[in-house]
Amino acid sequence: EADIYQTPRYLVIGTGKKITLECSQTMGHDKMYWYQQDPGMELHLIHYSYGVNSTEKGDLSSESTVSRIRTEHFPLTLESARPSHTSQYLCASSESRGLVLGTEAFFGQGTRLTVV
Amino acid sequence: AQSVAQPEDQVNVAEGNPLTVKCTYSVSGNPYLFWYVQYPNRGLQFLLKYITGDNLVKGSYGFEAEFNKSQTSFHLKKPSALVSDSALYFCAVGGNYGGSQGNLIFGKGTKLSVKP
Numbered sequence A: 001e002a003d004i005y006q007t008p009r010y011l012v013i014g015t016g017k018k019i020t021l022e023c024s025q026t027m028g029h030d031k032m033y034w035y036q037q038d039p040g041m042e043l044h045l046i047h048y049s050y051g052v053n054s055t056e057k058g059d060l061s062s063e064s065t066v067s068r069i070r071t072e073h074f075p076l077t078l079e080s081a082r083p084s085h086t087s088q089y090l091c092a093s094s095e096s097r098g099l100v101l102g103t104e105a106f107f108g109q110g111t112r113l114t115v116v
Numbered sequence B: 001a002q003s004v005a006q007p008e009d010q011v012n013v014a015e016g017n018p019l020t021v022k023c024t025y026s027v028s029g030n031p032y033l034f035w036y037v038q039y040p041n042r043g044l045q046f047l048l049k050y051i052t053g054d055n056l057v058k059g060s061y062g063f064e065a066e067f068n069k070s071q072t073s074f075h076l077k078k079p080s081a082l083v084s085d086s087a088l089y090f091c092a093v094g095g096n097y098g099g100s101q102g103n104l105i106f107g108k109g110t111k112l113s114v115k116p
Helices: none
Strands: A004-007 A010-013 A019-025 A031-037 A043-049 A076-078 A087-094 A105-107 A111-115 B003-005 B010-014 B019-021 B024-026 B032-038 B044-050 B056-058 B064-068 B073-078 B087-094 B104-106 B110-115
Touching (some): A043 B104, B010 B019, B044 B064
Parallel strands (some): B010 B110
Antiparallel strands (some): B087 B104
């Protein structure tokens, strides 16, 4: 198992609530990612970071925001949750520095979010 | 833009039979190709990757994949399937193509079901 942790594993929350999904890794990786996985299995990159103070938007537009204040921590925040945000969120990290290629990403176990 | 396709939503195999999960890719340069497996309620686990060199890549749990440049394919194979191999399998391409910034782009996933 990779040393990347997501909390909570499962979350059921009401519409309009603010939530933060936590992701931490102990591998010292510079690059981190958030993927959204819909019920049909497909993975969509929503945010990534090259390192501290770096955040970038991914291929899929998302109302969530991220921050990278520490290398090991990459939390994702939804200011006002809606039922359309119901999904599985997967955090990952990799050893890539800048555009170094060919390194695999390590994934956390995911957070399954349900907004009611 | 780079892309990866998994043409089969589901593959059904009897235990002990060989299995193949198909993947084709489209990139403008040399591809970096990956296979991941996802068990229920878990994150993705890295299986193997092709960067360069031998076209036959061996990975975890007895899996291997064959890179075929002329057919732009990277099919995942195992000589003898186990019931415990039942899971979701994702092919991914990574690299600095078309502004991808070295991020992994995943296929839609293939559900492998191995029956006793």
